[in-house]
Structures are given as C-alpha cells and as structure tokens.
Amino acid sequence: MKNRRAIAVLFFLLILSFIIAPSPTNAWGDEGHRWINRAAAEKMPDDMPAFFKLASARLSFLGPEPDRWRDRIELYRALNEAQSPDHFIDIDKPENFQSLPDNRYLYSEWLRASGKDPKDIGFLPYSILEGYQRIQVLFRMWRDPRNSSERDQIEQNIIYYAGVLGHYVADGAQPLHTTIHFDGWSSSTNPDLFTREHLHSRFESEYVRSQIKPEDFSPQVKPARKLNDVFADTMKFLFDSNSQVAELYRLEKTARWDQNNRNAQSKQFVTARLAAGAQMLANLWYTAWTDSAAVQGQ
Numbered sequence: 001m002k003n004r005r006a007i008a009v010l011f012f013l014l015i016l017s018f019i020i021a022p023s024p025t026n027a028w029g030d031e032g033h034r035w036i037n038r039a040a041a042e043k044m045p046d047d048m049p050a051f052f053k054l055a056s057a058r059l060s061f062l063g064p065e066p067d068r069w070r071d072r073i074e075l076y077r078a079l080n081e082a083q084s085p086d087h088f089i090d091i092d093k094p095e096n097f098q099s100l101p102d103n104r105y106l107y108s109e110w111l112r113a114s115g116k117d118p119k120d121i122g123f124l125p126y127s128i129l130e131g132y133q134r135i136q137v138l139f140r141m142w143r144d145p146r147n148s149s150e151r152d153q154i155e156q157n158i159i160y161y162a163g164v165l166g167h168y169v170a171d172g173a174q175p176l177h178t179t180i181h182f183d184g185w186s187s188s189t190n191p192d193l194f195t196r197e198h199l200h201s202r203f204e205s206e207y208v209r210s211q212i213k214p215e216d217f218s219p220q221v222k223p224a225r226k227l228n229d230v231f232a233d234t235m236k237f238l239f240d241s242n243s244q245v246a247e248l249y250r251l252e253k254t255a256r257w258d259q260n261n262r263n264a265q266s267k268q269f270v271t272a273r274l275a276a277g278a279q280m281l282a283n284l285w286y287t288a289w290t291d292s293a294a295v296q297g298q
C-alpha cells in the first residue's frame with residue numbers, strides 16, 4: 001500500500017516536471033529576458049520621465065511576459081497558437097527580406113504570394129514595431145494636459161507595454177530567433193558540417209543560466225540614443241542578429257553550448273548579443289518618448 005502511494009507521488013512529480021519544464025523556444029530563458037529589460041531601463045537618459053526611470057524592477061519582471069503566454073498545455077492552446085509567431089522571423093537569406101512592408105497584413109500577403117505560410121515564417125519585426133507604437137500612443141496621452149487626472153493609469157500602461165516590447169526585442173537579439181536554422185542546421189547544404197542536433201534551448205537557457213551574470217554584459221550597454229527610422233533600424237538589428245547565426249554554430253563546434261561551457265569566446269559572443277538586445281530596447285523606449293513630442297498637435 002505504502003509502495004503504491006510512493007509510486008503515485010513519483011508519477012505526480014514526473015508529470016509536474018513536464019508541466020513546469022521551460023519551453024525549448026523561450027528565447028534567453030527567464031533570466032536573460034529579465035536582465036535585458038533591466039539593463040535597458042538603467043540606460044535611460046535624464047530627460048526620460050521619472051516614473052519610467054523608477055520602474056526597472058517592474059520592467060524586468062515583464063521581460064518574460066509573452067513567454068508566459070506560450071504554456072503549451074491544452075488549456076491555453078488558443079493563446080499559444082495566436083501569438084507564437086510573434087517571437088521569431090525565419091530569415092533564409094537576408095536579401096529576400098529587404099524592403100518589407102510596415103504592417104503585418106501586407107507582409108503576410110507577400111509571403112503567401114511566394115507560397116509561404118506567415119505563421120511559419122514569423123512576425124517578429126511587427127511585434128516590435130506595434131509594441132513601439134503602443135507606447136508612443138501612450139506617451140502622447142501622458143504629455144497631454146487634458147489627461148492629467150488619469151496620468152497614473154497611463155503610466156501603468158506605458159510600463160506594461162514597454163516591458164512586453166522588451167521581450168520581442170530581446171528575442172530579436174537571439175540569432176536563432178531570426179533564422180530557418182533555429183534548432184539545428186536545417187538546409188540540405190551544410191559545407192561547414194554544422195550540427196543538426198537541437199541546440200536552441202541549450203544555447204539560450206541552459207548556457208545563459210549557468211555561465212552568464214547580468215553584470216557580464218550590462219556595462220557594454222551605452223546610454224539610449226534616438227533612432228531615425230524605427231522600422232528600418234529594427235530590420236537592421238534583426239539582420240545583424242541573423243548575421244551571427246553561422247558564428248553561433250561555429251562556436252558549438254569549438255565548445256558545446258551547455259552548462260559546462262567555459263570557453264571565453266562563447267561568453268563574449270553571448271554577452272555581445274545580450275548587450276545588443278538591451279541597447280536596441282533602450283533606444284526604442286527613448287525614441288518612443290522623444291518622438292511622442294513631435295506627434296503632439298498633429
């Protein structure tokens with residue numbers, strides 16, 4: 001009887017471990033997303049509103065928020081299906097993704113016309129652009145004296161959406177979220193003999209959790225600066241990330257991406273990507289704020 005009970009408990013724990021196991025496609029894992037949001041929040045220039053500069057703890061908590069919507073248990077299937085493609089863009093060749101339209105429906109039409117399913121290719125540039133526009137709309141409201149009695153509400157929404165935007169920007173800094181080779185080399189040509197084994201989760205979660213600390217990359221992040229063309233700069237950021245894919249696979253050959261990897265080059269590679277994500281995010285937040293003044297009165 002006792003044995004049967006022990007077996008039942010073990011079985012329950014086994015099931016629980018499946019339920020709470022991190023999803024293999026959560027870019028940067030929980031830690032990396034929190035760190036990127038916090039590092040960006042710490043780089044806000046003095047002319048950023050004080051409420052925003054004081055919100056780094058909440059912004060950090062919100063870093064993993066969209067991954068919380070990706071729980072793959074049946075109960076949340078509708079939610080998972082609806083927004084999973086917002087976390088990546090499968091760029092095959094960068095030249096095929098030049099001059100994209102600036103909204104997701106025109107982009108979807110373009111993909112369908114070439115026989116591709118948009119939900120397989122991903123919407124990452126648009127989740128970033130739409131998130132940016134959401135916070136700019138709110139910054140405009142915040143500046144408008146007619147809304148002064150509701151400023152508190154507006155501030156809460158700005159922080160929420162800014163934190164969520166951070167998630168997608170951080171995903172974009174993870175090279176495997178910008179490529180068809182997102183979890184093992186996937187094309188028939190493979191001249192460098194890159195691994196076809198799964199490495200996505202090992203790279204972004206296992207390695208980052210065990211070998212990286214936020215202070216390894218945060219000093220590389222510079223104070224935020226204003227962007228000139230948000231969508232073009234977002235695409236450039238995603239192409240830069242995509243250009244690191246081969247190097248990531250090369251490093252896997254030198255030192256496997258896992259918790260025991262103590263290779264200095266591997267660490268340098270990952271800290272540079274985390275810093276790139278935090279930098280782009282800081283720039284987007286700051287640009288949303290500064291450009292919200294120009295839109296005023298239109």
Ligand SMILES: [Zn+2]
Pocket residue numbers: 025026027066067087167171
């Ligand atoms: Zn994600």
